Amino acid sequence: MTRTLVVIGNGMVGHRLVDALSGSSWRIVVFGEESRPAYDRVALSSYVDTWSSADLELAPLSGAEIRLGEKAVSVDRERRIVVGASGVEVSYDALVLATGSVPFVPPVPGRDLPGCHVYRTIDDLDGIRATVEAADRPGRHSGMVLGGGLLGLEAANALRGMGVSPHVVELAPRLMPIQVDDGGAGLLKRLVEKLDLTVHTGTSASSIERDGSRLIAKLANGLELDLDVVVFSAGIRPRTDLDLGLELGPRGGYLVDAACRTSDPHVYAIGECASVEGMTYGLVAPGYAMAEVVADQLNGGTKVFPGADLSTKLKLLGVDVASFGDAHAQTEGALEVVVNNAVAGTYSKLVVSDDAKTLLGGVLVGDASAYPSLRPLVGKEVPAALLQPGGNAADLEMPADAQVCSCHAVTKQTITDAIQSGVACDVAELKACTKAGTGCGSCVPMLKKLLTDCGVEQSKALCEHFTYSRAELFEIVRATRITTFTALIEKHGSGRGCDICKPAVASILASLNNGHILGETQVSLQDTNDKFLANLQRNGTYSVVPRIPGGEITPEKLIVIGEVARDFGLYTKITGGQRIDLFGATVDQLPEIWRRLVDAGFESGHAYGKALRTVKSCVGTTWCRYGVQDSVGLAIELELRYRGLRSPHKLKSAVSGCARECAEARGKDFGVIATENGWNLYVAGNGGFTPRHADLLVSDVDTETLIKIIDRFLMFYIRTADRLQRTSAWLEGLDGGLEHLREVVVDDKLGICDELEAAMASHVSDYADEWRGVLEDPEKLARFTSFVNAPGTPDPTITFRAERGQRVPVQLGIPEVVR
Amino acid sequence: MTVVCDFEVLRPEQGVAALLPDGSQVAVFLTADGSLHALDNIDPFSGAAVLSRGIVGDRGGVPVVVSPVYKQAFELATGKCLDEPSVSIAVHQVRVRDGVVEVT
Ligand SMILES: Cc1cc2nc3c(=O)[nH]c(=O)nc-3n(C[C@H](O)[C@H](O)[C@H](O)COP(=O)(O)OP(=O)(O)OC[C@H]3O[C@@H](n4cnc5c(N)ncnc54)[C@H](O)[C@@H]3O)c2cc1C
Ligand code: SF4
Ligand code: FES
Numbered sequence: 001m002t003r004t005l006v007v008i009g010n011g012m013v014g015h016r017l018v019d020a021l022s023g024s025s026w027r028i029v030v031f032g033e034e035s036r037p038a039y040d041r042v043a044l045s046s047y048v049d050t051w052s053s054a055d056l057e058l059a060p061l062s063g064a065e066i067r068l069g070e071k072a073v074s075v076d077r078e079r080r081i082v083v084g085a086s087g088v089e090v091s092y093d094a095l096v097l098a099t100g101s102v103p104f105v106p107p108v109p110g111r112d113l114p115g116c117h118v119y120r121t122i123d124d125l126d127g128i129r130a131t132v133e134a135a136d137r138p139g140r141h142s143g144m145v146l147g148g149g150l151l152g153l154e155a156a157n158a159l160r161g162m163g164v165s166p167h168v169v170e171l172a173p174r175l176m177p178i179q180v181d182d183g184g185a186g187l188l189k190r191l192v193e194k195l196d197l198t199v200h201t202g203t204s205a206s207s208i209e210r211d212g213s214r215l216i217a218k219l220a221n222g223l224e225l226d227l228d229v230v231v232f233s234a235g236i237r238p239r240t241d242l243d244l245g246l247e248l249g250p251r252g253g254y255l256v257d258a259a260c261r262t263s264d265p266h267v268y269a270i271g272e273c274a275s276v277e278g279m280t281y282g283l284v285a286p287g288y289a290m291a292e293v294v295a296d297q298l299n300g301g302t303k304v305f306p307g308a309d310l311s312t313k314l315k316l317l318g319v320d321v322a323s324f325g326d327a328h329a330q331t332e333g334a335l336e337v338v339v340n341n342a343v344a345g346t347y348s349k350l351v352v353s354d355d356a357k358t359l360l361g362g363v364l365v366g367d368a369s370a371y372p373s374l375r376p377l378v379g380k381e382v383p384a385a386l387l388q389p390g391g392n393a394a395d396l397e398m399p400a401d402a403q404v405c406s407c408h409a410v411t412k413q414t415i416t417d418a419i420q421s422g423v424a425c426d427v428a429e430l431k432a433c434t435k436a437g438t439g440c441g442s443c444v445p446m447l448k449k450l451l452t453d454c455g456v457e458q459s460k461a462l463c464e465h466f467t468y469s470r471a472e473l474f475e476i477v478r479a480t481r482i483t484t485f486t487a488l489i490e491k492h493g494s495g496r497g498c499d500i501c502k503p504a505v506a507s508i509l510a511s512l513n514n515g516h517i518l519g520e521t522q523v524s525l526q527d528t529n530d531k532f533l534a535n536l537q538r539n540g541t542y543s544v545v546p547r548i549p550g551g552e553i554t555p556e557k558l559i560v561i562g563e564v565a566r567d568f569g570l571y572t573k574i575t576g577g578q579r580i581d582l583f584g585a586t587v588d589q590l591p592e593i594w595r596r597l598v599d600a601g602f603e604s605g606h607a608y609g610k611a612l613r614t615v616k617s618c619v620g621t622t623w624c625r626y627g628v629q630d631s632v633g634l635a636i637e638l639e640l641r642y643r644g645l646r647s648p649h650k651l652k653s654a655v656s657g658c659a660r661e662c663a664e665a666r667g668k669d670f671g672v673i674a675t676e677n678g679w680n681l682y683v684a685g686n687g688g689f690t691p692r693h694a695d696l697l698v699s700d701v702d703t704e705t706l707i708k709i710i711d712r713f714l715m716f717y718i719r720t721a722d723r724l725q726r727t728s729a730w731l732e733g734l735d736g737g738l739e740h741l742r743e744v745v746v747d748d749k750l751g752i753c754d755e756l757e758a759a760m761a762s763h764v765s766d767y768a769d770e771w772r773g774v775l776e777d778p779e780k781l782a783r784f785t786s787f788v789n790a791p792g793t794p795d796p797t798i799t800f801r802a803e804r805g806q807r808v809p810v811q812l813g814i815p816e817v818v819r
Numbered sequence: 820m821t822v823v824c825d826f827e828v829l830r831p832e833q834g835v836a837a838l839l840p841d842g843s844q845v846a847v848f849l850t851a852d853g854s855l856h857a858l859d860n861i862d863p864f865s866g867a868a869v870l871s872r873g874i875v876g877d878r879g880g881v882p883v884v885v886s887p888v889y890k891q892a893f894e895l896a897t898g899k900c901l902d903e904p905s906v907s908i909a910v911h912q913v914r915v916r917d918g919v920v921e922v923t
Binding site: 464465495496497498499501502503520523524525526527528529531532536538539540786787788789790793795796797798 | 821822823824828830831832833835836837838842844850851861865866867868869872873874875876877878879880882883885887888890892
């Protein structure tokens with residue numbers, strides 16, 4: 001007989017349990033109070049980058065009956081029945097409680113006022129956003145986060161992303177009191193204050209009052225803050241509002257044994273709502289471990305919860321923070337080895353036993369690269385080198401049983417086994433077969449290192465002719481000023497080249513402004529599209545796309561396009577990029593078509609190139625009732641600035657005149673959305689095969705700053721991306737991700753921004769229309785013939801038929817193949 | 820033999836197309852080492868007459884032209900498709916006489 005398992009709570013841990021039981025004989029019914037499918041709460045803060053909840057969704061589960069938006073309101077343990085808010089009753093053979101936590105809100109008068117929020121669910125974030133958007137303060141908004149722990153700092157960062165300057169109020173004398181010691185917290189405070197956060201430690205809010213549309217918070221130290229929004233982030237409490245008459249742990253939570261079973265043998269509790277032998281855990285990894293324990297038990301196993309490592313490593317507002325083991329040196333006689341480098345902005349403390357032999361724990365701030373090597377050494381002998389000045393923990397050998405991925409409890413052994421048996425040869429395969437790296441992602445650099453240590457060459461070679469990656473070749477070409485493919489392959493490659501390296505090098509040469517792409521030394525490198533400055537279609541004809549900056553066109557020019565299309569019999573279609581594509585031109589016709597277009601003032605639209613395509617726009621303030629900036633004007637300015645820019649892949653852009661986003665800028669490589677105060681810049685979005693919403697890079701900047709940052713962003717991408725890597729894949733592969741990108745192109749951490757801007761300035765000043773260049777040069781023109789021995793004779797294989805009043809290609813017969 | 824063009828007109832690592840009296844087409848390539856090759860111009864995978872516009876290079880040292888449509892490589896000397904060994908295209912005779920390139 002089928003047994004029924006009821007799970008209450010469709011959060012991260014409940015989801016994991018159902019996943020672990022897939023394929024088992026249990027019938028599973030899940031009650032989920034939230035109306036959306038289970039999502040990645042750990043990554044909740046990234047919701048503000050895209051405001052797309054789909055980006056956070058966990059892998060969908062099959063085989064379970066998941067009742068979204070149905071809160072479990074009571075449980076009858078006698079009859080083994082769970083009752084849902086809709087009145088539905090489900091009887092169970094086993095019940096698992098996975099109700100998570102509730103945010104703790106200190107009893108401050110005014111805490112229930114509109115504009116006060118907690119920070120736990122997607123709905124909470126939507127609420128915060130609504131408050132911020134409704135605020136009518138000119139300039140940047142102002143907010144307060146109550147609580148300066150890990151979550152509080154994350155919430156503060158999220159507020160920044162919404163254009164709010166946050167005050168962080170922490171009762172303890174330092175930030176992140178649980179994880180970090182005084183020395184580390186001091187540095188942390190200095191680093192985060194640079195980022196527009198105001199930190200108030202050793203105080204708390206004594207009241208919050210509403211004043212018109214504002215909130216006024218009074219702090220215990222006498223300060224008064226004038227605010228638009230308040231976020232409580234003062235800790236969490238296990239959620240036990242569903243009263244089953246079960247015993248609770250000393251710090252709340254349903255009390256369970258090491259098998260995660262309550263005193264009722266049919267009822268289990270896992271995740272943040274569980275108190276395992278009296279201990280509660282506010283991290284996802286221990287919750288996952290509990291889910292695995294219960295899945296095993298339900299399948300007849302005997303697994304128990306082994307306890308959990310509460311070490312954490314995170315990047316808060318771009319600052320690395322890690323703490324592990326006995327971070328506060330509470331072990332009897334523990335010694336501390338502290339290195340505080342105020343200049344470099346790094347702080348590290350190792351806690352060792354009284355004989356200095358055993359590593360007990362530590363704290364790292366500013367640079368946590370040593371964390372993956374150090375954490376597994378806790379409780380083991382300290383390598384002597386580590387205690388010497390200059391000792392570098394990042395180079396230490398890890399023991400085989402060391403946990404590399406704490407989110408999924410994967411050891412080094414498991415990973416090296418997967419690599420050595422040949423099951424996994426790269427990070428993606430390791431993720432698929434071990435799950436390591438699929439949680440918070442902080443262990444990915446370690447996975448890369450293990451691959452290298454195991455001798456797996458992470459080949460970045462462009463093709464068989466170059467052992468370098470595209471980014472490396474770019475640097476070589478830039479540094480050596482080599483201007484021809486022949487010279488490059490002779491010195492730095494082998495063989496004659498191929499359809500991969502030739503266009504890639506041609507693109508690099510073009511990005512570095514080496515003259516017309518059909519110049520004598522470059523023409524043989526180009527793909528047919530670039531060779532004929534048009535897009536090859538299936539029957540060997542080409543399509544023609546004149547540039548229409550921002551999608552704005554006069555009736556006169558529109559008529560010219562219509563006339564050209566009519567006179568040459570071209571199939572005509574409006575593209576998604578707000579311009580017009582003319583299909584069916586033969587090689588011989590291209591120059592004649594373009595002569596007419598150039599005479600009418602058109603330029604190449606680069607639809608054929610890995611280059612800037614279009615900058616779409618909506619009508620903005622000029623016409624639209626809602627517009628707040630001149631989106632068309634900016635789109636035209638951007639399109640004219642970046643036209644002709646060659647890049648690793650095509651580049652698309654758009655500008656919307658207000659937050660309604662009619663131009664779909666978030667689906668572009670760089671998209672701009674107008675705000676009351678300026679512009680928000682989003683980067684690395686795309687449609688296509690794997691759509692991705694662009695991430696917010698900077699907000700509320702003026703036009704000059706905006707253009708400066710786009711210049712840097714584009715040049716940084718052009719220099720460092722792989723061949724045919726769109727900005728989205730590039731950003732996802734970038735070590736340090738969006739934060740790192742921001743450090744490089746906004747904060748100029750690498751000191752290369754001047755160079756990037758200069759490179760763009762030279763692109764802008766050297767730009768020349770490629771089609772005009774062809775029309776003015778008889779030698780280039782001569783290439784536009786179908787047959788060298790019969791110029792002007794049309795290709796007899798090209799024939800057309802009519803469809804809906806236009807000419808379309810006749811399907812080509814596949815000619816006989818000689819075998 | 821059909822006249823293609825003056826040898827001068829050819830550029831290393833590039834192709835040109837020529838029309839034969841029977842209406843068929845041939846792609847003629849000059850490689851970097853100075854040798855000449857002629858193949859059918861029609862790409863058997865797309866049916867389009869475009870091989871002369873492909874990128875010339877080598878695969879593991881074997882000189883090839885890569886179709887610009889779906890990117891299969893054809894060996895210049897034999898017409899064999901390296902990506903789909905069961906497919907090959909016709910090779911034509913090519914020579915230079917008095918500075919003029921000719922094919923059959
Ligand atoms: C902003 C933020 C950042 C975080 N960062 C990290 C991090 O970096 N690392 C880390 O390890 N952890 C982090 N966490 C903690 C992590 O998200 C939690 O540990 C994890 O989500 C716990 O999973 P859970 O399933 O126990 O609870 P939850 O994910 O909270 O799920 C519980 C679910 O049960 C539902 N529920 C409750 N009662 C009922 C009922 N009666 N009927 C039906 N449904 C009910 C709730 O609505 C909720 O959806 C973070 C948390 C937040 C909020
Ligand atoms: S994005 Fe805003 S300004 Fe632009 S058309 Fe839409 S509503 Fe109008
Ligand atoms: S440690 Fe979080 S994914 Fe591996």
